[in-house]
Amino acid sequence: MDGSIISGAQGTQWVEVARLGDIPRLGSRVVSAPKGDVAIFRTSDDSVFALDDHCPHKGGPLSQGIVHGHNVTCPLHNWVIDLSTGEAQAPDIGCVKRTPVRLEGDRILLALRA
Amino acid sequence: MNMLSPQRQRLVVIGNGMAGMRTISELLARTPHRYDITVFGAEPHPNYDRIALSSVLAGEKTLDEIVINSRAWYDENHIRLITSDAAVSIDRVARTVTSASGLVAPYDKLLLATGSKPLVPPLPGLTLPGVCTFRDIADVNQMITASETQKRAVVIGGGLLGLEAAWGLKRRGMSVAVVHLMPTLMERQLDVAAGTLLQRDLDERGIAFFTNGQTEEITGTERATGVKLADGREVPADIVVVAIGIRPNVDLGRACGLEVNRGIVVGDDMATADPDIFGVGECIEHRGQVFGLVLPIWEQAKVCAARLAGDEDATYVTPPLSTKLKITGIDVFSAGALSAAAEEDEELIYQDKKRGTYRKLVLRDNRIVGTVLYGEVKDGPWYVQQMRDGADIEAIRDRLILGEAAASLTGTLDPTAKVKALADSAEICGCNGVCKGTITSKITELKLTTLDGVRAHTKASASCGSCTPLVEGLLLLTAGVDAKAAGPKPMCKCTAHGHAFVRKAIVADSMKTIPEVMNRLGWLRPDGCHSCRPALNYYLLCAWPGEYVDDQQSRFVNERNHANIQKDGTYSVIPRMWGGQTNPRELRAIADVADKFGIPEMKVTGGQRIDLLGVKREDLPAVWADLNAAGMVSGHAYGKALRTVKTCVGSTWCRFGTQDSTSMGVALEKMTWGSWHPHKVKLAVSGCPRNCAEATIKDFGVIAVDSGWELHIGGNGGIHLRGTDLLCKVERPDEVLEYCGAFLQLYREEAYYLDRTAPYLERVGLDYVKAQVVENAENRRALYDRFLYAQTFAQHDPWAAQNENTTFKTLVPAE
Numbered sequence: 001m002d003g004s005i006i007s008g009a010q011g012t013q014w015v016e017v018a019r020l021g022d023i024p025r026l027g028s029r030v031v032s033a034p035k036g037d038v039a040i041f042r043t044s045d046d047s048v049f050a051l052d053d054h055c056p057h058k059g060g061p062l063s064q065g066i067v068h069g070h071n072v073t074c075p076l077h078n079w080v081i082d083l084s085t086g087e088a089q090a091p092d093i094g095c096v097k098r099t100p101v102r103l104e105g106d107r108i109l110l111a112l113r114a
Numbered sequence: 115m116n117m118l119s120p121q122r123q124r125l126v127v128i129g130n131g132m133a134g135m136r137t138i139s140e141l142l143a144r145t146p147h148r149y150d151i152t153v154f155g156a157e158p159h160p161n162y163d164r165i166a167l168s169s170v171l172a173g174e175k176t177l178d179e180i181v182i183n184s185r186a187w188y189d190e191n192h193i194r195l196i197t198s199d200a201a202v203s204i205d206r207v208a209r210t211v212t213s214a215s216g217l218v219a220p221y222d223k224l225l226l227a228t229g230s231k232p233l234v235p236p237l238p239g240l241t242l243p244g245v246c247t248f249r250d251i252a253d254v255n256q257m258i259t260a261s262e263t264q265k266r267a268v269v270i271g272g273g274l275l276g277l278e279a280a281w282g283l284k285r286r287g288m289s290v291a292v293v294h295l296m297p298t299l300m301e302r303q304l305d306v307a308a309g310t311l312l313q314r315d316l317d318e319r320g321i322a323f324f325t326n327g328q329t330e331e332i333t334g335t336e337r338a339t340g341v342k343l344a345d346g347r348e349v350p351a352d353i354v355v356v357a358i359g360i361r362p363n364v365d366l367g368r369a370c371g372l373e374v375n376r377g378i379v380v381g382d383d384m385a386t387a388d389p390d391i392f393g394v395g396e397c398i399e400h401r402g403q404v405f406g407l408v409l410p411i412w413e414q415a416k417v418c419a420a421r422l423a424g425d426e427d428a429t430y431v432t433p434p435l436s437t438k439l440k441i442t443g444i445d446v447f448s449a450g451a452l453s454a455a456a457e458e459d460e461e462l463i464y465q466d467k468k469r470g471t472y473r474k475l476v477l478r479d480n481r482i483v484g485t486v487l488y489g490e491v492k493d494g495p496w497y498v499q500q501m502r503d504g505a506d507i508e509a510i511r512d513r514l515i516l517g518e519a520a521a522s523l524t525g526t527l528d529p530t531a532k533v534k535a536l537a538d539s540a541e542i543c544g545c546n547g548v549c550k551g552t553i554t555s556k557i558t559e560l561k562l563t564t565l566d567g568v569r570a571h572t573k574a575s576a577s578c579g580s581c582t583p584l585v586e587g588l589l590l591l592t593a594g595v596d597a598k599a600a601g602p603k604p605m606c607k608c609t610a611h612g613h614a615f616v617r618k619a620i621v622a623d624s625m626k627t628i629p630e631v632m633n634r635l636g637w638l639r640p641d642g643c644h645s646c647r648p649a650l651n652y653y654l655l656c657a658w659p660g661e662y663v664d665d666q667q668s669r670f671v672n673e674r675n676h677a678n679i680q681k682d683g684t685y686s687v688i689p690r691m692w693g694g695q696t697n698p699r700e701l702r703a704i705a706d707v708a709d710k711f712g713i714p715e716m717k718v719t720g721g722q723r724i725d726l727l728g729v730k731r732e733d734l735p736a737v738w739a740d741l742n743a744a745g746m747v748s749g750h751a752y753g754k755a756l757r758t759v760k761t762c763v764g765s766t767w768c769r770f771g772t773q774d775s776t777s778m779g780v781a782l783e784k785m786t787w788g789s790w791h792p793h794k795v796k797l798a799v800s801g802c803p804r805n806c807a808e809a810t811i812k813d814f815g816v817i818a819v820d821s822g823w824e825l826h827i828g829g830n831g832g833i834h835l836r837g838t839d840l841l842c843k844v845e846r847p848d849e850v851l852e853y854c855g856a857f858l859q860l861y862r863e864e865a866y867y868l869d870r871t872a873p874y875l876e877r878v879g880l881d882y883v884k885a886q887v888v889e890n891a892e893n894r895r896a897l898y899d900r901f902l903y904a905q906t907f908a909q910h911d912p913w914a915a916q917n918e919n920t921t922f923k924t925l926v927p928a929e
């Protein structure tokens with residue numbers, strides 16, 4: 001991966017973490033970030049989302065769940081998490097921290113604090 | 115303030131709670147001016163709805179919303195309310211009540227309504243800061259404050275109160291564990307089955323449970339830091355809520371010499387041994403019974419008010435009681451007996467595992483004496499009504515368990531009204547452009563009676579399924595058949611079609627990919643969900659061996675990662691041990707792998723092989739490579755697939771063995787390993803009827819006898835124990851293999867995803883399987899051939915060739 005850093009506001013750095021092709025459609029990959037693992041998801045419409053790889057229920061690795069629509073089902077106890085908001089679907093209550101992510105061509109850039 | 119008038123009698127009430135104030139409201143409704151009323155309340159608040167404290171804790175209501183009688187109400191009714199001042203003594207001779215602040219109130223009639231106190235066991239650490247009970251507003255405030263700054267809560271007690279406390283704290287963001295003395299929750303209101311379902315549902319909502327947990331000590335020096343159980347388990351906590359029960363608050367009654375057992379004893383007239391002193395609520399005992407729910411208390415209040423108003427005939431009878439749990443989204447109901455107690459008692463039970471519902475009725479002499487409902491409780495009050503009426507249920511016995519709608523002929527809406535009103539030209543199915551007239555004439559012409567029949571001949575409801583209710587209405591209207599009652603359940607919320615329909619459509623219409631199935635059958639969501647995608651993937655795999663390309667993204671994590679995920683996100687790895695046999699080389703290789711990768715735990719499984727627990731995701735490919743190098747392959751302990759073939763030592767060593775069961779087991783495992791199924795499949799071979807390999811609780815079990823092999827099917831040792839049914843007896847080893855392959859293939863082709871052989875067998879019946887596998891030799895061989903053909907594509911070790919698989923690797927951001 002070629003290193004490319006684009007500086008953003010408030011010391012945010014957009015860091016390239018993968019190419020779109022590194023992640024299967026309806027799949028996910030784990031990125032190791034300073035504050036812990038972040039899961040990057042790729043949905044069937046080729047949107048990408050980034051959430052902490054840590055289910056609000058009991059910390060299950062969301063990256064290993066089944067992706068459907070803009071949701072992922074946690075592999076441990078089937079909570080369904082909305083990838084765009086990080087919120088758990090009712091009746092469950094909880095929220096996962098999102099990390100800003102964007103696609104530039106086929107490069108996936110993650111906003112990591114400098 | 116009340117006006118003093120000599121004719122009026124003085125009524126003093128001790129306890130400004132639910133029972134006392136309900137009695138006063140009832141009394142005022144009957145006779146507003148008979149008494150000058152004084153109320154002593156130990157709490158600083160006017161009367162509030164104690165029941166709703168659970169909702170306040172869960173953040174669903176505010177304290178203001180739960181006040182029943184505001185201070186203005188007391189004023190309007192000229193009631194003298196003294197709050198924050200407990201009554202401390204009663205002088206029955208002088209007829210006065212004295213309060214903690216020294217106030218003395220004379221009475222003509224006295225009402226005791228002191229409620230109950232939380233039961234607290236004599237535990238070390240009970241007085242530490244951070245320990246509280248769950249009874250009043252002060253307790254709830256303490257819990258809410260704690261939840262704002264603290265993280266972990268332990269609730270001692272898995273009864274109604276304890277669970278509501280746990281749920282409230284959970285809703286407030288704490289991580290919550292419940293310690294419960296008994297093996298199942300709410301054991302006084304729920305039977306074991308319902309209690310188990312409840313625990314499962316709460317567990318899924320993130321509450322941890324320590325059942326069979328006897329608390330020995332609350333730990334901590336400055337403040338509570340956790341609880342310690344008698345068996346050595348320790349549960350850390352920032353706050354500890356003790357909710358193990360209540361005890362009638364009888365102190366005042368006892369001190370002034372009234373008769374007291376568990377509660378202050380009252381008669382049917384609600385009077386104590388002293389005819390001028392009455393009692394209501396949780397502080398009393400009536401005919402040996404004490405109370406913890408408001409329903410009987412409302413009755414007591416009525417009777418007591420009538421007596422105080424001068425009605426000499428009012429008598430109290432305890433109504434049948436029922437319990438409901440107030441946890442949003444969890445429906446539990448119980449009343450009366452929880453299970454058959456006497457020999458003549460009977461139980462009716464109905465359980466739908468998939469929908470998570472459970473119903474039980476306890477009958478005696480054709481009358482309901484108890485019910486436990488889980489998941490679906492709307493019929494609860496109706497059952498209680500039948501109980502109360504002592505209704506004879508003989509005539510509706512067959513439908514009784516389905517509830518009121520099924521049991522009574524009246525009160526159901528006419529489901530055909532809507533379709534009746536439509537013109538023949540009205541379009542019913544938008545996807546396929548089918549009108550009402552076409553559907554009704556086909557139904558009549560072809561004498562159709564099923565939804566699938568209508569779909570096959572008209573295409574109506576065969577695509578997206580959203581018109582299914584209309585088509586069902588037409589079937590009922592035209593042919594008089596209720597397709598809904600018999601109709602299959604949809605696979606999931608993404609479709610209106612049931613498993614059987616989809617399985618058939620895949621084969622009949624040659625559908626070969628998941629998107630194709632979803633498109634043609636009108637899936638409601640573009641890529642389905644975690645429930646339908648794995649099912650479709652399996653159905654396609656089974657239908658088109660060698661042709662269908664397995665969709666990894668539609669596989670559950672375990673099957674995608676070829677290992678079992680654990681609660682901490684690590685994995686367990688179980689290599690295959692053919693028929694439970696192993697040797698020094700394999701054991702050494704396993705030991706080396708454990709050392710090399712720092713695997714924290716090894717365990718012998720219940721399936722006769724060795725589990726390596728705590729393997730990191732990134733290490734998986736390398737662990738497999740080492741095991742492969744020693745000749746071992748995946749044990750598929752993670753798959754809806756063939757798991758284990760358990761064996762006993764058999765005739766090679768055992769003095770009772772009749773055949774070589776170990777070799778037979780190995781042969782079966784060599785034939786079946788790698789096969790995918792609707793659910794997991796387990797086999798076993800025992801060398802004689804002593805059955806040391808437990809073959810009669812396996813999906814396919816073999817028991818060797820002198821004259822050959824007995825073949826057993828449909829056993830299950832899991833959640834619902836089911837012994838096998840005897841399929842047949844065969845003489846030769848090759849026959850064992852053929853029958854096994856044929857039976858497994860039948861199951862693979864016909865079962866619904868996530869049904870094991872036991873429910874499959876119960877659905878189709880033993881006779882059907884015998885007809886397919888035993889009686890029809892040609893069909894058996896065809897099934898067997900199809901199984902072996904599929905195996906030529908399935909028997910590739912999924913662990914091999916994962917070395918290259920980079921998806922196990924964590925990505926690192928570029929510098």
Ligand code: SRM
Binds near residue numbers: 678758
């Ligand atoms: C490891 C093992 C326990 C052990 O340490 O002995 C085990 C572990 C699990 N079992 Fe089991 N079962 C194990 C033998 C059994 C047995 C005993 C047997 O096979 O003789 C049974 C009862 C027999 C039977 O299946 O009929 C058993 C009945 C279950 C059930 C209930 C299945 C049912 O139809 O009712 C489940 C739940 C399920 O599958 O939905 C289950 C589910 C599980 C899961 C997969 C729970 C989960 O979803 O994570 C556990 C995975 C742990 C892991 O990561 O390794 N396990 N499980 C055993 C592995 C055997 C092996 O070598 O592959």
Ligand SMILES: Cc1cc2nc3c(=O)[nH]c(=O)nc-3n(C[C@H](O)[C@H](O)[C@H](O)COP(=O)(O)OP(=O)(O)OC[C@H]3O[C@@H](n4cnc5c(N)ncnc54)[C@H](O)[C@@H]3O)c2cc1C
Binds near residue numbers: 154228229405411
């Ligand atoms: C959290 C919670 C949830 C509940 N949920 C349900 C439910 O879902 N369904 C149900 O049917 N029941 C439920 N209950 C039980 C129900 O609240 C009680 O059965 C009911 O409140 C009992 O009424 P009571 O008047 O006897 O006692 P209380 O309502 O407790 O009133 C007694 C009052 O007397 C006061 N008092 C005691 N001693 C003195 C004294 N010496 N001087 C002055 N005042 C005194 C107390 O401070 C208290 O305010 C629940 C209870 C709790 C705590």
Ligand code: SF4
């Ligand atoms: S291994 Fe089986 S029995 Fe043991 S906890 Fe897990 S699922 Fe339950």
Ligand code: FES
Binds near residue numbers: 057059077
């Ligand atoms: S940890 Fe995610 S659902 Fe339980």
